[in-house]
Amino acid sequence: MDTNAVVDQAALRRMERAAKDTFWDYLGCQIESLDTEKAVVSFDIQPHHLNLIGILHGGVHASVIDSTMGLIVMLARPESSVVTINLNMNYVAPTKQGKVLVTANIIHSTRKLITAEAYARQETGELLAFGTGTFRVLDKAIPEKQDKGDSRG
Template sequence: MARASEAFLEKATSLAEKTFWGYVGCEMIELEEQRVVVELDVEPHHLNLIGILHGGVHATMLDSAMGILVMAAHSDAKMVTTNLNIHYLAQAKEERVRVEAEIVHESRSMMTTEGKLLNESGDLCALATATFRKS
């Protein structure tokens, strides 16, 4: 999948810059067959009113990372999120955060993934699972 991943990564990166992904400022660091890594430099506009990373940014990064992974695995199909479950565990502030996601199950029409959002210290800030369906 290395060549397919490189081609997908190049195309996805180009397209993503003009979407919500680009607006938020996410950066794809690594894409492998079963794993993706996405990072974000948290800035003041990513914070909520109490000065920590907004839960919606957590959700955006996790859903996007897991979605990219399933789209790369099935570049011939449109994959849509059918379920996203997030556990918020620790805070992140103005720092570089990282999402690591992997595929945990696959059937003919559905894929289940797991994603972890880590702060700069390596603390687990959020844990998510998501299910995607071929559309």
């Protein structure tokens, strides 16, 4: 993973710990590159990503696009938590196999709302889906996730 020096490394480590054993982890998402301007996430299509007609499920697109936008938004506000309040999706082309790259960036930001856009493409560059999301900025930070072996309770 490439990260720009501007990225808050403590916030990034907090997010990586929070993602362990979550839906993000189940989907097989990997951060390819990350800085304050752009996030790139990838995953390799697996059988559990497919729908009943054998193509990548639209819900996988939506989840990874939402999560990639959320990642760049969380970096913009590391002292807060953010939640998706609106997600708009457009599905352009089907795919069955290979690696998918999702790129996200922020397009508008106010004190309490941030809007981002993201594009899902095959490694060849073919556009598969794109979306926009609006995120509400909450006044509390991402909670620290305790390790399963942690006895602090």
